[in-house]
Amino acid sequence: QVQLQESGPGLVKPSETLSLTCTVFGDSISSYYWSWIRQTPGKGLEWIGYIYYSGSANYNPSLKSRATILVDTSNNQFSLKLTSVTAADTAVYYCARGEVLRYFEYFDYWGQGVLVTVSS
Amino acid sequence: SSELTQDPAVSVALGQTVRITCQGDSLRTYYASWYQQKPGQAPVLVIYDKNNRPSGIPDRFSGSRSGDTASLTITGVQAEDEADYYCNSRGSSGDHLIFGGGTKLTVL
Numbered sequence: 001q002v003q004l005q006e007s008g009p010g011l012v013k014p015s016e017t018l019s020l021t022c023t024v025f026g027d028s029i030s031s032y033y034w035s036w037i038r039q040t041p042g043k044g045l046e047w048i049g050y051i052y053y054s055g056s057a058n059y060n061p062s063l064k065s066r067a068t069i070l071v072d073t074s075n076n077q078f079s080l081k082l083t084s085v086t087a088a089d090t091a092v093y094y095c096a097r098g099e100v101l102r103y104f105e106y107f108d109y110w111g112q113g114v115l116v117t118v119s120s
Numbered sequence: 121s122s123e124l125t126q127d128p129a130v131s132v133a134l135g136q137t138v139r140i141t142c143q144g145d146s147l148r149t150y151y152a153s154w155y156q157q158k159p160g161q162a163p164v165l166v167i168y169d170k171n172n173r174p175s176g177i178p179d180r181f182s183g184s185r186s187g188d189t190a191s192l193t194i195t196g197v198q199a200e201d202e203a204d205y206y207c208n209s210r211g212s213s214g215d216h217l218i219f220g221g222g223t224k225l226t227v228l
Contacts, residue, residue, distance in 0.1 A: 045219040104151040106168035
């Protein structure tokens with residue numbers, strides 16, 4: 001059974017960098033696409049970006065180059081760094097496994113999510 | 121537009137059929153995936169591609185597309201189907217992913 005688990009600080013100060021790690025259990029990270037998705041309290045889902053095991057990444061343009069996703073195949077993990085955070089970045093952050101094909105994509109396994117609050 | 125638009129809320133009587141829609145220009149080219157999210161839980165994939173269900177998803181869930189609108193249909197709604205439903209597809213450029221705003225389904 002595939003499981004994903006997010007880890008990282010639950011509190012980040014404004015203007016600092018948010019750093020999260022997702023550990024994948026029950027599957028090799030050397031296949032599929034690995035994504036970060038967030039959900040602001042009481043609101044909808046926002047795709048942050050994904051990375052393929054080869055290291056090729058794609059990001060949501062709205063994040064204006066603040067996001068970086070890296071993959072660590074030796075530890076079966078991938079990570080998210082989001083720089084210059086503000087209160088608007090307060091959200092539940094999910095990591096997810098997915099597939100991105102020519103005419104569709106999907107996320108079939110998700111972590112349980114981690115709440116990150118941006119506050120001084 | 122690069123957005124996906126969903127009705128904020130829909131209600132349906134127990135045992136009836138409900139259609140949840142997702143509208144956007146990109147859906148003329150790309151298929152939508154659909155996710156069910158219950159309070160305090162991560163989203164769960166229910167439909168992807170033309171009309172595929174992951175293992176474990178009941179066959180009362182089905183998907184379709186017409187023009188710029190994708191639909192999730194639940195036939196014979198059960199009480200446990202009460203949840204938020206999100207569609208997901210591509211932005212208009214086709215190179216980034218987007219979610220609809222979500223539809224809160226209430227089962228009466």
